[in-house]
Structures are given as C-alpha cells and as structure tokens.
Amino acid sequence: ETGVTQTPRHLVMGMTNKKSLKCEQHLGHNAMYWYKQSAKKPLELMFVYNFKEQTENNSVPSRFSPECPNSSHLFLHLHTLQPEDSALYLCASSQDGGPGGTQYFGPGTRLTVL
Amino acid sequence: AQSVTQLDSHVSVSEGTPVLLRCNYSSSYSPSLFWYVQHPNKGLQLLLKYTSAATLVKGINGFEAEFKKSETSFHLTKPSAHMSDAAEYFCVVSGDGNDMRFGAGTRLTVKP
DSSP states (O other): OOOOOESEEEEEEEOEEEEEEEEEEOOOOOOEEEEETTTTTTTEEEEEEEEEEEEEEESTTTTTTEEEEEEEEEEEEESSOOOOGGGGOOOOOSSSOTOOOOOEOOOOOEEEEE | EEEESOOOSEEETTTSOOOEOOOOEEEEEOOOOEEEEEEETTTTEEEEEOOOOOOOOOGGGGGGGEEEETEEEEEEEEEEEEEOOEEEEEEEOOSSSSEEOOOOOOOEEEEE
C-alpha cells in the first residue's frame, strides 16, 4: 500500500471552498488514474494520465480539474463542489496505459462536501 | 465494450468454511480479469489476475479464481474463510486500452 500515497486522507469542505487532493506513486509507473467511489455504486473512472498526458476524461464536471506535473504526481483540484460529490476518491497507477495492466491503488481521500 | 456483474452483493460464511464469490463478465476482446479486495478505510489491493495463461489463477491469502470462457465466469474461491477475510471484493474486467470496468462489489462477512 505504501507504493501509492494520497493526502489528505480525510477532507471536509464547503461548497465555495477550493481544495486539492494529492497522489504520489513510488513504483516507477507511467500511468495514473483518478476514481470516484460512492456508496452503492461501482467505481467510476474519472481521469487517466499516460506519460503525463491526459488520455481520458470520463465526462467529469469541470469543478474537478486534474493536474499531472510528472509521472509520479497527480492532483485533483476541487472548486465549488456539490454535496453529491461526497465520496472516496481513489488514485491508482500502472506501468503504462496499455490493455490488461495491473493498477495499484492508494488508500483514498474521504471527501465530505457540506 | 466490456462489463462485469457480481452476482451477490453480500455473502456471509462461518469461519473455516469455503468462500465463493461469483462474477460474470462480458467482453468484446480477450479480457484480462482481476479480483481486488478493499478492507474498511483502505484502498484496493490486488488479489489475483488472469491474462490468458493458466485458467486457474492463484492469488494471495489462499484465494484462487477459475476463468471459464464457456460460462463467461471468473468466480473467486477460498477453501477456508478467516476472520481477516471480511471485506469488500471487486471483480474487474479490462479489455482494449486502459478501460477497467469494476463490478458493484460483494461484501463478505465472516462469522466466528
């Protein structure tokens, strides 16, 4: 589990706040992912970065803004969120974005939007 | 396109008895299949992975899964449940590209 770290582990924010989630992988991987895990729903893929380039944006609202400055770091910038955005946000990495690659997950950030 | 269906949202077993978590998949491609486990307040941990080699895949903590193409299934089993196995289990299918589709999860409860 220490291969992919996420901070903070818990975050409470108001709808007008701006905050950022951070993910760091220590596995030498080239692809990184953001997922949203809500109660009673399957994991939803939000964004994919492959060699620092965004290769997928899964129809995510613009109030979520990803940033990938290098292959080891991934951020999710949050702005004017809604209560329904409360969820566990998981970061993952894989060797590359190719088919069948194993993804390794961080512990997640539990986000609560008031 | 691919999808995965976990047939049970909740499975309850007694400690020391076998575990069976069922998963059916659909894929237009030769799929890769995974089982992940998530303990409370933790991220997902890979249990095992199938990638068109042996159809019986052995994973960590005594778990294994069998790929059955004719039944489009990839069920997860363990001969003897331990209290520490209580968690949420996710079946995942990956086909073309980096698109991994997760099942809705099966919550495993282990009774003493």
